[in-house]
Amino acid sequence: xxxxxxxxxxxxxxxxxxxxxxxxxxxxxxxxxxxxxxxxxxxxxxxxxxxxxxxxxxxxxxxxxxxxxxxxxxxxxxxxxxxxxxxxxxxxxxxxxxxxxxxxxxxxxxxxxxxxxxxxxxxxxxxxxxxxxxxxxxxxxxxxxxxxxxxxxxxxxxxxxxxxxxxxxxxxxxxxxxxxxxxxxxxxxxxxxxxxxxxxxxxxxxxxxx
Numbered sequence: 241x242x243x244x245x246x247x248x249x250x251x252x253x254x255x256x257x258x259x260x261x262x263x264x265x266x267x268x269x270x271x272x273x274x275x276x277x278x279x280x281x282x283x284x285x286x287x288x289x290x291x292x293x294x295x296x297x298x299x300x301x302x303x304x305x306x307x308x309x310x311x312x313x314x315x316x317x318x319x320x321x322x323x324x325x326x327x328x329x330x331x332x333x334x335x336x337x338x339x340x341x342x343x344x345x346x347x348x349x350x351x352x353x354x355x356x357x358x359x360x361x362x363x364x365x366x367x368x369x370x371x372x373x374x375x376x377x378x379x380x381x382x383x384x385x386x387x388x389x390x391x392x393x394x395x396x397x398x399x400x401x402x403x404x405x406x407x408x409x410x411x412x413x414x415x416x417x418x419x420x421x422x423x424x425x426x427x428x429x430x431x432x433x434x435x436x437x438x439x440x441x442x443x444x445x446x447x448x449x450x
Contacts (some may be wrong), residue, residue, distance in 0.1 A: 281336060286366070290418050293327045310415040329425040336429020339365060343430070351450045355382045355432070362430050366423055384427075384446040390416055390439070413439075420444045 291309035297320050298312055313324060339362060345354065359371035363384075373385040420437045424446055428435040437446045 286419065287424065289331065290328065290422060293324055293331070296327070297324050313415055313418070325418070325421055328422045332425025333429035334409045336426040336431075338364075338429075339426070340432075341428045350381065351382075352376065355384070355448070355450070358430065359384055359425060362427065363423075366426055379414075380450045381450045382450060384448065386420075386423075386444040386446070387442070389419060389423075389444060390442045420446070 245427065294309040294313045294316075297316060313321065343357070355374060357374070359374050362384075363369070363371045367386075367389065369388070371384050372387045375383040376384070417439070420439065422438050423444075424435045427446060428446070431448065431450075433448055433450060435446055435448050437444055438447075
């Protein structure tokens with residue numbers, strides 16, 4: 241498992257439309273500050289990226305489910321699943337590298353300061369919120385904990401459309417790993433450091449050897 245996205249600023253008053261006398265026009269939501277990012281919107285973007293990649297590797301049109309790409313992923317061969325993972329990692333690494341171009345690293349910044357930036361800014365760009373916790377062994381290994389991504393995931397499995405009698409927990413566990421796989425690759429692309437992860441009790445721990 242080796243291993244940008246910014247919200248829109250406020251809309252100028254000159255470009256706003258008068259909706260008072262026009263009931264047929266739906267008033268848009270105006271984001272007044274750039275830091276007000278909707279977490280659900282960010283999760284939707286990640287879902288779309290993962291779903292789009294899975295759709296590229298569909299093997300069986302007879303069992304293809306256009307509304308649930310994660311279910312399609314579970315039915316792929318192991319070789320094809322690895323191709324999906326490799327593609328996600330490539331996209332993630334590219335995204336992380338582009339994010340790093342906007343990062344003005346000061347030569348005086350410590351490893352810990354850089355990791356705090358990853359937790360606060362980089363992760364916010366990916367998921368719309370900060371990492372839940374940062375730990376270190378003070379020997380160059382950092383542990384970034386996300387306690388919310390899997391707990392708040394809106395992934396659903398339509399049992400009536402399953403074509404395998406697989407264990408539900410096993411099925412969901414394998415599919416859910418695509419999320420930290422992608423996110424870990426973004427962090428790796430940003431840092432240019434190896435990033436791995438583990439999942440225990442719904443908590444994702446990203447492990448970085450600086």
